[in-house]
Structures are given as C-alpha cells and as structure tokens.
Amino acid sequence: IRKSLEREKELTELKSRFISMTSHEFRTPLTSIMGVTEIFKYYSQNWNEEKKQNYLDRIQANIKHMLHMLDDVLVVNKANAGKLKFNPTPLNLLEFCRDLVEEIELGLGTEQTLVFAIQGECPEAEFDEQLLRHILRNLLSNATKYSPNESTINFDLICNQEEVTFKVKDQGIGIPEEDQKQLFESFHRCNNVGNIPGTGLGLAIVKQSVEVHGGEITVNSQVGIGTTFTVTIPLYSPAAAPEQVQRPRAVCQLAVGS
Ligand SMILES: Nc1ncnc2c1ncn2[C@@H]1O[C@H](COP(=O)(O)OP(=O)(O)OP(=O)(O)O)[C@@H](O)[C@H]1O
Ligand SMILES: [Mg+2]
Structure with missing residues (x-):
C-alpha cells in the first residue's frame, strides 16, 4: 500500500x-x-x-x-513507458559530430565559442542516429543556454576500441548540488535558472537515450563555475564473446530485452 x-x-x-x-x-x-x-x-x-x-x-x-x-x-x-524505439545503424561518428557542431554554432551567442576536439580513432559502429542526435543536441544546447555570452564550450569526442565518450563542458551557471539527484527527472528544472526558458525534458530524454545504447551519463558541476556532462557508450561486446566482436553491445542488450 x-x-x-x-x-x-x-x-x-x-x-x-x-x-x-x-x-x-x-x-x-x-x-x-x-x-x-x-x-x-x-x-x-x-x-x-x-x-x-x-x-x-x-x-x-x-x-x-x-x-x-x-x-x-x-x-x-x-x-x-520503456517504449523508446531503438534502431541502430552504422554511423560515421566524426562526420556526424562535425555536422552537429556546425548546426549548434549557428545558434551560439555572439561571443560564445564551441571548441570541438577529437581524441583517438573512432571505429565505425552502430548507433541510433536520431537518439544520438537527441543526446548531443540537448547537452550542447544546454551548455550554450546556461552559459554567459562570453564563454567557451568544449565538446570532446574520445574514442577507443571498446567505447566512445562524449564530454560537453561549459563555463555556465552550474547545477546546485541539491538539484543534481533529480536532474534527469521529467520536468525538473534547477532553482538557479532565473528566466532562461526550458521544459525540463531534455535531460530525461538524454538519459533514456543513453541507456538504450547500454551507456551511462554522469555530471560534474559547480555553481558559478561550470558543468561537464560525460556520456560513455560501449562499442563492442567483451572479448569473452568473440563471435560478437563486431556487434555493438547496445544491440545485444536490446535483443536480450526485447
Ligand atoms: N549545462 C547546464 N548548466 C546549468 N544547468 C543545467 C545545464 N544543463 C541542465 N541544467 C539544468 O537542468 C535542468 C534540466 O535540463 P533539461 O535539458 O532537461 O531541461 P531544460 O533545458 O530546462 O528544457 P529543454 O531541454 O526542454 O529546453 C535545466 O532546467 C537546468 O536547470
Ligand atoms: Mg535542455
């Protein structure tokens, strides 16, 4: 009861x-x-x-x-409701991220700078393109929206053979510690947003989209200093299952769950 x-x-x-x-x-x-x-x-x-x-x-x-x-x-x-459609297809990550960066740059404040950096070799892997776009677009748009005009946003794409990590770092208003627990809940907005508009839905969608890829998202933030979101998505199954080496783990997980 x-x-x-x-x-x-x-x-x-x-x-x-x-x-x-x-x-x-x-x-x-x-x-x-x-x-x-x-x-x-x-x-x-x-x-x-x-x-x-x-x-x-x-x-x-x-x-x-x-x-x-x-x-x-x-x-x-x-x-x-656990009904997010997951439709992974092979994706050229580098091209995908470059296009997205161009798109975000169009909406930047006059003196905001977006720095895109790549580390490692990104192997071709499968992602749900629409969900990945949701993830990165939301994180990057939050970074610009909650940052002052004169600031830098760093977007890092870090690849190795096992996983890909996306880091979005800003020098914005930060997230109060008491809000961090509820950050990924639908409609939750932190108490320091002032009159910056938003629905409080972006991060809820991001989290679910990361999870259907078998990945995880973490946040590190300090009020008045800035915020870093880190998304890690596994690319391949563990070596223990050699016949599946070429398949992204996220696909395997979905197959098990569906
Ligand atoms: N980079 C950030 N810096 C500071 N606060 C943030 C940042 N990203 C998210 N937040 C806080 O988390 C809350 C939830 O973010 P979320 O993206 O879910 O919603 P939103 O930005 O308010 O709305 P929408 O994404 O629909 O525009 C925001 O309202 C804001 O308080
Ligand atoms: Mg948002």
Whole structure:
C-alpha cells in the first residue's frame, strides 16, 4: 500500500509539473504569435513583401518551437513507458559530430565559442542516429543556454576500441548540488535558472537515450563555475564473446530485452 501511495504521489507531482511547464513555456510563443498577428492584421496592407515575410517567419518560428516542445513531451512519455524505439545503424561518428557542431554554432551567442576536439580513432559502429542526435543536441544546447555570452564550450569526442565518450563542458551557471539527484527527472528544472526558458525534458530524454545504447551519463558541476556532462557508450561486446566482436553491445542488450 505504501508503495502505491508513493507512486500516486509521484504521478500527482508529475502532473502538476507538466501543467506548470506547459502554462509557462507555451505562454511565451503564444503571446508572441498573438502580438505579431495583431500587428499584421492592422498594418500589413501598407507593408512590402519582405516585411510581410519577416512577420510570417516570426509566427512560424514560434509555432516550430511549440511543436518541438510537444515532440519532447511525446518522446519522454514513450521513454518513461520503456517504449523508446531503438534502431541502430552504422554511423560515421566524426562526420556526424562535425555536422552537429556546425548546426549548434549557428545558434551560439555572439561571443560564445564551441571548441570541438577529437581524441583517438573512432571505429565505425552502430548507433541510433536520431537518439544520438537527441543526446548531443540537448547537452550542447544546454551548455550554450546556461552559459554567459562570453564563454567557451568544449565538446570532446574520445574514442577507443571498446567505447566512445562524449564530454560537453561549459563555463555556465552550474547545477546546485541539491538539484543534481533529480536532474534527469521529467520536468525538473534547477532553482538557479532565473528566466532562461526550458521544459525540463531534455535531460530525461538524454538519459533514456543513453541507456538504450547500454551507456551511462554522469555530471560534474559547480555553481558559478561550470558543468561537464560525460556520456560513455560501449562499442563492442567483451572479448569473452568473440563471435560478437563486431556487434555493438547496445544491440545485444536490446535483443536480450526485447
Ligand atoms: N549545462 C547546464 N548548466 C546549468 N544547468 C543545467 C545545464 N544543463 C541542465 N541544467 C539544468 O537542468 C535542468 C534540466 O535540463 P533539461 O535539458 O532537461 O531541461 P531544460 O533545458 O530546462 O528544457 P529543454 O531541454 O526542454 O529546453 C535545466 O532546467 C537546468 O536547470
Ligand atoms: Mg535542455
């Protein structure tokens, strides 16, 4: 009985976090769309095409942002139900990371720098490309979002024959110690975020995505100094199973679990 009461309490807590997140985070883009459409309605007849396009682009960007948040809600829901689809395919890690770095660089603050470094040889291995993108995009976007304008973000890709490690290090606001336990829970946001927007879903999705790859994620952080997230994903089965040497361990684990 105590267990089910606890579970009930957790669910109520989750529901209230969900309501509080949606009412906060959807209000900003909706208010912006409302404002832009009002202005459009009254003044656009005198505007040239370019200005009209510009306003429509702003509406679209806000809608995209809301769709993205809804996608995250659906993904985290699936993940919590253990129904995250895991579809590993061979991936050129280096190319993949370089493309991602380029994409993130476009969204950097004016004086933020992203330094990408590679250590070791990355053997071709299998990853779920979509989930790996979730993992790295979330960690890198957190690093930029929770860091001041003039700061450096380090993204290290470290490979050896057994595993690959991704390290994302920032010089941002840091994560208070009392929040670190709940960091990977859905909708959890730390008490030092101020008015930086966010749903608190990114890391919950990251953790589940790392786990379906058979990997692990750790965090090291100090308030006011910075944060480092480290993700390690095993590439190959232990030597004890030589017939599986060419198969990523994550695939084997999924096969066992499914
Ligand atoms: N690099 C970081 N530096 C400081 N705080 C962080 C960092 N990464 C995460 N956090 C804290 O952890 C919380 C949870 O992160 P998460 O990525 O799950 O959600 P979010 O960033 O708030 O929302 P979203 O990812 O949907 O934009 C954040 O709200 C923030 O308080
Ligand atoms: Mg985030």
